[in-house]
Amino acid sequence: MEGFTDVITGEARRGFMEVVSELEQRFPDPSNIEKEADKKAFAKLFGEYLRVENILQNYDEFASLKALQNVDISDSEAVEAFKADHYLDDDKFAELQSIRLPTERKVQDYRSTYNDIREWQRRQKSAEDKEKSTIEWDDVVFEVDLLKSQEINLDYILELIFEHNKKTKSKADLVDEVRRVIRASLGNRAKESLVVDFINQTDLDQIGEKATVIEAFFAFAQAEQQREAEELITAESLNAEEARRYITTSLKREFASDAGTELNTLLPKMSPLNPQYLTKKQSVFQKIAAFVDKFKGVGGKV
Structure with missing residues (x-):
């Protein structure tokens, strides 16, 4: 049976860890994105993150990976309880540890900026007096349905x-x-x-x-x-x-x-x-x- 890392690299268009790494390296503070070219680059990259994440939602290991973010690794009792709750042996636990997720707060910041850019781009399209943009947006698809599927009520x-x-x-x-x-x-x-x-x-x-x-x-x-x-x-x-x-x-x-x-x-x-x-x-x-x-x-x- 293929491992979780194999699922990530095999089924997603890019490896999940690569997408996360690029997001964190290129956009450490998404609230500071100002240039239109950077807005487009971020929208495409975070849209890719949403698509990859949507694929991984189907795997129990991904739920375990998200739960792991709240475990104090230095607390051996908490670690053993986590492994027992998620039916993980040492190898599977080590595999999960090797995969880095952005923090929940960081993902919220990404989603916020993604929504801001979507609204900004929609206003730009409808503005009659705006200057002609030199950036082509036709290849950017905002993943509205994926955002809605994880909506916070x-x-x-x-x-x-x-x-x-x-x-x-x-x-x-x-x-x-x-x-x-x-x-x-x-x-x-x-x-x-x-x-x-x-x-x-x-x-x-x-x-x-x-x-x-x-x-x-x-x-x-x-x-x-x-x-x-x-x-x-x-x-x-x-x-x-x-x-x-x-x-x-x-x-x-x-x-x-x-x-x-x-x-x-x-x-x-x-x-x-x-x-x-x-x-x-x-x-x-x-x-x-x-x-x-x-x-x-x-x-x-x-």
Whole structure:
């Protein structure tokens, strides 16, 4: 039976260790990637990492390898317990030790930067006044489905707040840690400010269990949703009843649409021939779309 190292080098387009090594050597701090050529190189390389990792998820040895990252190798009892739990002999254990994984925190940083570059590149494509880029992106495929397959759900993030608050009494440190996790998430990035506001405005020490922190967040989020909806309606002089109906529908389907006439009915009275009409319509749509991304899934009413 082939070993785990054979699986890595035989089934992946490149050896897993080579991909990890190149990532760490070329991009030790992914947050400092600024040049477009470097953004493209990172996107291609981390996309390769995601594809290789997806293949390895099918092997029990990979789960053992990830679990090994949390074992204190200097603790002989912990090592023996790990080997027993994962049915490893000395040779298999040595094989796993020879394979280096990036830390969970580093992978979160990579995912965050990968998501940032994907959003940046999408904005660049749609910007009408951007200068013609000299970098060709057609050969870069963003692995959205692979990101979604390993998505961190909101409940997990909230439970993480509960656990980390017990370890650190510094809200600043807690916010930094939670920002890192949220930015690595594809579906919850829009909720970053909402979760951070919840941390800063809530006495987390009074929350005694994980279920309570989830309840507290959703109560907070629903109140914020109502408040921000009213602010948006007032600031943009929207027709309140139509605006609430449109926003409610958009929240239910989890996206805003500018197709049809729904959006037109909530806009302030203005002739479609007015040069500012389309600008106003697009501005309102973008703000509502951002609102929906932020509050979808929290429940409540607007």
